[in-house]
Amino acid sequence: MKLLIVGARSKTVEAVLRLLRRRRSSWEVLLLSHRWAEPMNIHGYPVHVIPAYDRQPLRNACLSWEPEVILNAAALTDVDACEQERNLAWRVNVGIVEVLAGVCRILGSHLLQLSSDYVFDGNAGPYPETARPSPLNYYGRTKLAAENLCLAAAPSVTILRTTQIYGTPAPWAEDVLRWALARVRRGEHIPAAVDVFTNPIFVDDLARALLCAAEHREEGIFHVAGDMWLSRYEFLRRAFQAAGLDASVLIPLPAEELYRGRAPRPLRSGLCCERARQRWRFVPTPFEEALPLALYRNQAAGSSGEITL
Ligand SMILES: NC(=O)c1ccc[n+]([C@@H]2O[C@H](COP(=O)([O-])OP(=O)(O)OC[C@H]3O[C@@H](n4cnc5c(N)ncnc54)[C@H](OP(=O)(O)O)[C@@H]3O)[C@@H](O)[C@H]2O)c1
Known part of the structure; x- marks a missing residue:
């Protein structure tokens, strides 16, 4: 399988690559990052740079490689920065998704989009997938907008919502x-x-769930979180x-x-993971x-x- 990953230097992607390497996976991986920085190779997978994830170069890179699955882990995750730098937050958290969803429409690829429990207002968590989102802050609004864009524009999509991630070994x-x-x-x-x-979710558990999602390519929204x-x-x-x-x-x-x-x-806030448990036997550490x-x-x-x- 050909897996294209956007957001190479996120803590989530480090865990995904570590797991792929441990499983001796035969998946072909293309890793994209928005800037030149260390490391340029993560667990043996080289990092390719699309400066600032400019729309046309990003689109071209995806179209020419023809991935079966695209995992988007790129996001401006600093909640206060999103509130202050709204244009940047929208460009990163929504604009990239718009490009990827368009690529998936052309190629028939599956889009795997990471989202957050911050799409909820925190009045009644932990939330099941059926709960109605109502974000309190701008970060949550961008994540919800990205979800809606994926669901409307991509032909096949898994939205994986998760909670506070901890435990990365990536310096x-x-x-x-x-x-x-x-x-x-x-x-x-x-x-x-x-x-x-x-x-909160242990980053290794999130990586396991993401690989399940990539393998199953199951449609819709899934919640994964800690116990x-x-x-x-x-x-x-x-x-x-x-x-x-x-x-x-x-x-x-x-x-x-x-x-x-x-x-x-x-x-x-927080998330209930019943659907992931039933479909993927997801059980957090x-x-x-x-x-x-x-x-x-x-x-x-x-x-x-x-x-x-
Ligand atoms: N962190 C949490 O606790 C948490 C909780 C719930 C949901 N999530 C979601 O899970 C996903 C992964 O989160 P994470 O914590 O693993 O991410 P992270 O470690 O914060 O990394 C995010 C990545 O996004 C890219 N990025 C950051 N700023 C950017 C900018 N200005 N322009 C373009 N790209 C930029 C960078 O990747 P490159 O340098 O490789 O481009 C960066 O490594 C995100 O969608 C996030 O919203 C995170």
């Missing part, structure tokens, strides 16, 4: 645990929301406990205070097992940037 990508551990090492305190809930629904604060408290760190460096705050002047966050592995991966690495919890 070039951001990870919430790595960021928090680095701050603690610097002696800093970490404000964390006590009333923002989701069920533990908890607040941002509780997530980090448990991580610190597991790492043997003093959790008193965490400052529990209500979202109203923590996100004042920033993009609003859905409070009771238990949180208690995934957390130590994620912490181990992050022990040696430094933080790659600022993250707002």
Whole structure:
């Protein structure tokens, strides 16, 4: 099978490629990125650059390679940046999808689009696939617009919605645990929301689900998430406990205070994964097992940037 991947340096794609390599997969992969940067080769797969994912070069690259499946993992995922830089957020989160859906229409390829529990307002999570989206912030609006575009324009599409991703070993990508551990090492305190809930997903579980989706090419919306629904604060408290760190460096705050002047966050978010469990036998790694592995991966690495919890 020919799999074209957009968003090569995302944490999600690193996990997908690691899994393909571990399975000794015979799939042909074409990896696209929007800029020249390290690494230019991920787990033996070379990265090809389409500067800024300009529409025509992106379209040409896809059309000339004729993939059976296109996985789009590219997105501006910083929720506050999306609120401030709306044109850029729309261009990346929706514009790329428009090109890919058009390519899929011409080639008859399957589109695999990643989406988010931020398409919901957070009043009644965790949400099943049948729940009605109602995004609170601009990031969520772009992700919902991309979903609707895929469903309307691509001939065959899987939309895979997921939750907060953690546990990447990729030093070039951001990870919430790595960021928090680095701050603690610097002696800093970490404000964390006590009333923002989701069920975070271990990045390896997301990769497994994506390969299932690529193999089955099943139509429609699927939810994949972790097995533990908890607040941002509780997530980090448990991580610190597991790492043997003093959790008193965490400052529990209500979202109203923590996100004042920033993009609003859905409070009771998260996803129910019944459909993925039934169709793909998707079962997430238990949180208690995934957390130590994620912490181990992050022990040696430094933080790659600022993250707002
Ligand atoms: N992170 C989460 O917790 C989370 C939660 C729910 C859903 N999701 C969704 O899951 C997908 C993957 O998320 P992720 O966290 O794995 O992604 P990520 O690590 O934040 O990486 C996103 C990728 O998008 C591309 N990108 C970023 N800024 C760009 C720009 N200005 N112009 C063009 N391309 C740009 C980059 O890939 P290249 O450099 O290779 O082009 C980047 O590596 C996204 O669709 C996201 O919305 C993420």
